[in-house]
Amino acid sequence: xxxxxxxxxxxxxxxxxxxxxxxxxxxxxxxxxxxxxxxxxxxxxxxxxxxxxxxxxxxxxxxxxxxxxxxxxxxxxxxxxxxxxxxxxxxxxxxxxxxxxxxxxxxxxxxxxxxxxxxxxxxxxxxxxxxxxxxxxxxxxxxxxxxxxxxxxxxxxxxxxxxxxxxxxxxxxxxxxxxxxxxxxxxxxxxxxxxxxxxxxxxxxxxxxxxxxxxxxxxxxxxxxxxxxxxxxxxxxxxxxxxxxxxxxxxxxxxxxxxxxxxxxxxxxxxxxxxxxxxxxxxxxxxxxxxxxxxxxxxxxxxxxxxxxxxxxxxxxxxxxxxxxxxxxxxxxxxxxxxxxxxxxxxxxxxxxxxxxxxxxxxxxxxxxxxxxxxxxxxxxxxxxxxxxxxxxxxxxxxxxxxxxxxxxxxxxxxxxxxxxxxxxxxxxxxxxxxxxxxxxxxxxxxxxxxxxxxxxxxxxxxxxxxxxxxxxxxxxxxxxxxxxxxxxxxxxxxxxxxxxxxxxxxxxxxxxxxxxxxxxxxxxxxxxxxxxxxxxxxxxxxxxxxxxxxxxxxxxxxxxxxxxxxxxxxxxxxxxxxxxxxxxxxxxxxxxxxxxxxxxxxxxxxxxxxxxxxxxxxxxxxxxxxxxxxxxxxxxxxxxxxxxxxxxxxxxxxxxxxxxxxxxxxxxxxxxxxxxxxxxxxxxxxxxxxxxxxxxxxxxxxxxxxxxxxxxxxxxxxxxxxxxxxxxxxxxxxxxxxxxxxxxxxxxxxxxxxxxxxxxxxxxxxxxxxxxxxxxxxxxxxxxxxxxxxxxxxxxxxxxxxxxxxxxxxxxxxxxxxxxxxxxxxxxxxxxxxxxxxxxxxxxxxxxxxxxxxxxxxxxxxxxxxxxxxxxxxxxxxxxxxxxxxxxxxxxxxxxxxxxxxxxxx
Numbered sequence: 001x002x003x004x005x006x007x008x009x010x011x012x013x014x015x016x017x018x019x020x021x022x023x024x025x026x027x028x029x030x031x032x033x034x035x036x037x038x039x040x041x042x043x044x045x046x047x048x049x050x051x052x053x054x055x056x057x058x059x060x061x062x063x064x065x066x067x068x069x070x071x072x073x074x075x076x077x078x079x080x081x082x083x084x085x086x087x088x089x090x091x092x093x094x095x096x097x098x099x100x101x102x103x104x105x106x107x108x109x110x111x112x113x114x115x116x117x118x119x120x121x122x123x124x125x126x127x128x129x130x131x132x133x134x135x136x137x138x139x140x141x142x143x144x145x146x147x148x149x150x151x152x153x154x155x156x157x158x159x160x161x162x163x164x165x166x167x168x169x170x171x172x173x174x175x176x177x178x179x180x181x182x183x184x185x186x187x188x189x190x191x192x193x194x195x196x197x198x199x200x201x202x203x204x205x206x207x208x209x210x211x212x213x214x215x216x217x218x219x220x221x222x223x224x225x226x227x228x229x230x231x232x233x234x235x236x237x238x239x240x241x242x243x244x245x246x247x248x249x250x251x252x253x254x255x256x257x258x259x260x261x262x263x264x265x266x267x268x269x270x271x272x273x274x275x276x277x278x279x280x281x282x283x284x285x286x287x288x289x290x291x292x293x294x295x296x297x298x299x300x301x302x303x304x305x306x307x308x309x310x311x312x313x314x315x316x317x318x319x320x321x322x323x324x325x326x327x328x329x330x331x332x333x334x335x336x337x338x339x340x341x342x343x344x345x346x347x348x349x350x351x352x353x354x355x356x357x358x359x360x361x362x363x364x365x366x367x368x369x370x371x372x373x374x375x376x377x378x379x380x381x382x383x384x385x386x387x388x389x390x391x392x393x394x395x396x397x398x399x400x401x402x403x404x405x406x407x408x409x410x411x412x413x414x415x416x417x418x419x420x421x422x423x424x425x426x427x428x429x430x431x432x433x434x435x436x437x438x439x440x441x442x443x444x445x446x447x448x449x450x451x452x453x454x455x456x457x458x459x460x461x462x463x464x465x466x467x468x469x470x471x472x473x474x475x476x477x478x479x480x481x482x483x484x485x486x487x488x489x490x491x492x493x494x495x496x497x498x499x500x501x502x503x504x505x506x507x508x509x510x511x512x513x514x515x516x517x518x519x520x521x522x523x524x525x526x527x528x529x530x531x532x533x534x535x536x537x538x539x540x541x542x543x544x545x546x547x548x549x550x551x552x553x554x555x556x557x558x559x560x561x562x563x564x565x566x567x568x569x570x571x572x573x574x575x576x577x578x579x580x581x582x583x584x585x586x587x588x589x590x591x592x593x594x595x596x597x598x599x600x601x602x603x604x605x606x607x608x609x610x611x612x613x614x615x616x617x618x619x620x621x622x623x624x625x626x627x628x629x630x631x632x633x634x635x636x637x638x639x640x641x642x643x644x645x646x647x648x649x650x651x652x653x654x655x656x657x658x659x660x661x662x663x664x665x666x667x668x669x670x671x672x673x674x675x676x677x678x679x680x681x682x683x684x685x686x687x688x689x690x691x692x693x694x695x696x697x698x699x700x701x702x703x704x705x706x707x708x709x710x711x712x713x714x715x716x717x718x719x720x721x722x723x724x725x726x727x728x729x730x731x732x733x734x735x736x737x738x739x740x741x742x743x744x745x746x747x748x749x750x751x752x753x754x755x756x757x758x759x760x761x762x763x764x765x766x767x768x769x770x771x772x773x774x775x776x777x778x779x780x781x782x783x784x785x786x787x788x789x790x791x792x793x794x795x796x797x798x799x800x801x802x803x804x805x806x807x808x809x810x811x812x813x814x815x816x817x818x819x820x821x822x823x824x825x826x827x828x829x830x831x832x833x834x835x836x837x838x839x840x841x842x843x844x845x846x847x848x849x850x851x852x853x854x855x856x857x858x859x860x861x862x863x864x865x866x867x868x869x870x871x872x873x874x875x876x877x878x879x880x881x882x883x884x885x886x887x888x889x890x891x892x893x894x895x896x897x898x899x900x901x902x903x904x905x906x907x
Contacts, residue, residue: 024105028088032072035245037220039213040077044070044202049079051200052147052177055169056193059181061204062325062340063278064242067181068151070207075149081177082145085110089152096160097121100131103148107135111146114138132167140173153182154324162187169198183325204325208239218257221248225257232261236341237271243342246270268345275346279326287317291328291339292354295347296362296385298378300328300337307369308362360386371395377410380417389421393429398473400523400531402480405436407533407566407574409609415440428457428470432477439485442651447485454478472522479519480534483512483541486656487548487692509545513538533574536565540578547585548658550694550727552761556585563598573615576605580619584662587626590762592799599623618650622662629669630763632802637673640666661685661695665702677710687719697723697730704733705807713741728754728764736771739778747775766796766804770812777811789815797831805832831900847885847901854881859898 048070051057059067068088075084085106093099100121108114118134139146156162166188169178180186193199209217215230237243250270251257280288293308294300305314318337321328327343330336339347351359363386370379376399383392395401396414404410415437421430431454438446455478458470470478487508516538520528528534543558559582566575579602586595602620605611625643628636644666653659664684671680684703690696700723707716716737723730731754738746754760754768769792776785789812796804805812816832847855850871857867864882868875882894889900 024102028090028102029086029106029109031075031084031086032068032088034073034076035069037217038069038073039209039216039220040073041066041070041209041213044206045074045077045079047200047202047206048074048179049081051202052081052145052179054200055172055176055178055198056188057177057179057200057202058185058190059179059202059207060183060185060325061207062240062327063183064240064274065204065207066241067183067207069241070202071149071151071179071181075147080145080147082147082175083110085146085148087148087150089150089155091155091157093155094157094161096164099156099161100135100164104131104135106148107146111142129167132164133171136168136171136173139168139176142173142175145175145177147177147179149179149181151181153180153186154184159187169193184323204329207241209234209237209241209244210239214239214244217244217248218251221252223248223251223257229257229261236261238340238342240340240342242274243271246274268342268349271342272346272349275327275343276350279343280346280350283326286311286313287321290314290317291321291347292351293358293362295339295344295351296359296382297366298338298344299331300339301335301373304366304369304373308365364388364391367391367395376401377404377413377417380414384417384420389418389425389430390427392417393421393425393427393433396433397429397477398471400473400476400527400534402432402436402477403531403533403537404570405440406484407537408570409573410570411440411573411615412612426457428454428461428474431457432474432481435481435485436477439481442655444485444655447481451478451481451485472519476516476519476523476534479512479515480537480541483509483516483545484537486544509542513542532565532568533571536562536571536574536578539565540574540581543578543581543585544656544658547581547588548692548694550697552585552589552694553759556582556589556591559585572605572609573611576602576609576611577617577619579605580617580621580623583623584619584626584659587623587630588761590630590766590799590801592627592630592801595623596627599627613649614651616650618647618653618659618663621647621650622653622659622666625666626662629666629673630803631800632806633800637670641670644670657690657692657695661690661698665698668702668706672706672709677706680706680709697727701729701733704737708737708740709807713737717741728760728768732764732767732771736767736774739771739775744775744778747771751775762795762799762801763804766792766801769795770804770808773815774808774811777815782815786815793832800831802832851881851885854878855885855897855901858882858894859901 048057048059059071061067072086074080075086085103087102087106089099089102093102098121104118104120118131118138121128121131165178165186168176169188190199211227211231211234214234215227218225218230218233233244233247237247247260247270251260254260280291283291289309290305290311294305296308297304300314300318302315302318305318306312318328322330322337327340328337329340331338348359363382367379367382367386367388368391370376370382376395380392380396380401383389383395396418401414405414418433418437421434423434431450435447435450435454438444438450458474516534520534539558539562543555543562546552546558547555559578562578563575563582566572566578579598583595583597583599583602586592586598599620602617603624606616606620621643625640625647628639628643644663647653647659648663653663667683668680671677671683681703684699684706687700687703688696690699700719703719704716707713707719717734720730720734720737731750735747735750735754738750751768751772754764760768769788773785773788773792776782776788792804796802853871854867857870862870864875864878867873867878871878873881882897885897886893889897
């Protein structure tokens with residue numbers, strides 16, 4: 001095969017291989033033309049230009065990621081530091097003689113003055129050290145940088161060609177540049193080049209299209225869909241260039257780009273032929289079988305692949321696939337791999353075609369392997385795909401997945417796994433799982449229905465001698481769900497009796513809550529520690545039960561305990577609900593500052609964690625609406641209305657009797673504040689609609705307030721008599737109604753009973769003092785009335801509780817001008833005027849500009865001398881301004897002045 005190096009007439013003077021006489025193919029030495037509708041990707045072009053400042057630039061990625069297109073666009077763009085020698089490789093170029101013949105010819109075409117003494121290889125099988133030495137020497141004398149682009153380098157198998165390139169890279173002159181585009185990393189010492197800062201890399205992740213680039217590609221094909229279509233298509237293909245182009249071409253034929261993007265099937269059909277030909281069909285039979293069997297997985301572990309019939313060598317196969325960029329990539333930091341979603345869908349389709357009926361069996365095997373690896377949620381999803389509901393439900397109950405469903409960020413995945421479970425699946429475990437899913441959807445009635453089914457299943461098992469006691473996991477799930485789904489609808493307790501009977505009594509809730517720790521002690525310690533949300537759920541359920549019973553102090557304490565029990569990242573969704581419940585209990589007790597803080601934290605927690613709207617609790621928004629209404633500050637009604645609307649958009653507000661009642665109370669009071677009495681009454685459900693004591697009381701007392709506001713004291717008395725249990729709030733409301741009706745004796749008896757209660761909330765204490773003050777006014781005892789009013793103002797001031805005063809009526813105006821008859825006492829009511837409204841008088845005089853400056857310095861805890869230096873005044877002048885500030889604000893101390901100024905929005 002030796003040759004004399006003759007030239008062929010049609011190939012140019014240097015276009016012959018000395019060892020064969022065959023011409024070199026011009027197409028392999030020509031930069032490819034740009035594809036139609038080419039998208040210039042300037043970020044990558046700039047990266048290539050920056051990379052060729054050094055000796056080696058590597059562009060690697062799976063098939064169709066745009067490596068060739070990028071390199072060719074860069075070569076045509078003029079971004080190269082010098083002439084570009086292009087060589088497209090194929091499988092025939094794997095022998096050193098052929099490879100280096102093409103390299104030399106590519107360089108000669110790029111550099112006409114390349115020295116003639118380099119020569120050509122003498123045989124196809126070897127290039128010889130002499131040729132490489134001459135070539136390296138020639139690069140030493142380059143007048144300017146020259147770039148050799150080797151495209152498709154993965155087709156050059158073996159180590160001999162890479163060894164020659166390594167020699168050339170180590171000995172070439174400083175102006176030699178090499179760009180390699182390949183599906184796999186070449187057999188070069190890349191680690192050494194990285195350490196020596198001689199390597200620039202553009203990887204598959206860099207080659208992925210951005211949504212903006214996808215939008216440009218769509219426009220260049222005449223498509224102008226909305227921005228969300230480009231984003232969705234990028235997300236669907238993960239920016240894979242070939243996949244995008246194939247999908248865009250298919251979209252052009254459909255005429256409905258948005259519908260195309262919504263259909264995964266259409267996307268798969270658009271790219272399936274390419275992936276089958278370029279990827280799957282290029283694999284050995286064993287690799288193809290492993291890919292098909294593992295297509296049922298979202299992520300692949302070597303041991304799991306072997307369990308699905310991978311043949312025992314899955315680790316080696318997966319390692320090769322990831323190395324070859326065959327659309328399989330490692331999950332960083334783990335031994336798991338993932339498959340590109342479009343390729344995975346193609347594999348699933350091929351699995352159905354080549355192995356009909358195998359997929360459910362593979363899912364069932366995967367479920368058991370994953371359960372053994374403590375990947376319970378994934379195991380449940382595969383059990384669902386296999387239709388193995390008995391196994392999935394049993395696994396969910398025995399792994400305490402009720403806590404996951406109701407308290408953690410995994411809730412949607414677990415719920416989704418059982419979304420298709422038929423209601424006809426027999427057994428207690430499926431019924432308990434269905435009950436938990438209904439409760440997660442705020443369907444309390446549905447939860448109770450499935451709990452009853454579980455109870456019947458358990459009874460039937462006992463009847464047939466299949467066990468007298470359920471397993472502790474089953475019993476715990478049942479007890480916890482019974483506690484959390486709330487009381488069953490039943491006969492309301494008689495008036496005057498505390499709600500401590502039937503299914504909705506606190507006693508039943510306490511009994512269920514006590515059973516939880518006992519059952520937890522029967523379980524493995526590791527399982528209990530893995531589910532800290534169980535204790536948080538127990539406290540939350542008990543707090544909710546006590547709130548429904550009107551035991552506000554205990555509800556507040558337990559809700560705070562539930563907040564503290566949410567100690568892990570997984571329990572943050574429950575943390576949001578527990579904070580909201582705590583805020584609602586605090587707002588009912590009149591702890592408005594704390595309620596506002598906890599409610600805002602609840603909303604922030606939900607936002608930070610990205611809790612979906614259909615998973616949010618409205619308790620925090622209701623608490624904020626209560627705070628705004630009770631404080632009655634500037635724009636308070638607008639704030640309360642906005643928060644109420646936010647709460648009503650949450651799924652738990654209509655379903656939970658406590659939250660639904662609070663929403664109705666707020667709506668009614670907002671209507672009343674606008675003078676719309678009938679609308680205020682219409683906002684309240686019919687008497688008797690609420691089954692729990694506290695919601696029923698709240699609704700009845702609100703109805704009484706509305707009736708009194710429109711002058712019907714008889715209807716107000718009747719409304720209060722509807723309250724299902726005695727307590728200070730109904731007694732105070734009755735006293736107010738009888739006071740208007742002119743029954744002073746009844747008023748005295750009712751107030752005496754109410755005043756002896758030990759569990760008066762702040763609103764109740766203030767309301768009690770106001771009714772007493774009103775009674776004193778009617779008895780013409782203004783001294784006592786002013787004293788009682790002053791006590792009410794002092795009690796309400798720390799929380800800025802205005803609503804009882806604005807609801808009190810015209811008689812209050814006559815007392816506010818001179819409480820206790822002292823000169824400084826009017827300031828005790830000054831904070832009422834700070835809301836900016838005109839319905840209560842404001843006794844505070846305006847501060848001058850200089851007085852405001854002095855007060856601002858006081859707020860910064862500056863001494864009189866420091867204030868004088870700051871404002872360039874004498875110390876005596878500062879003291880004069882301070883005395884004036886104290887007088888106008890009705891205080892005698894610096895701290896009180898700052899606090900009063902904040903209340904009045906002076907600071």
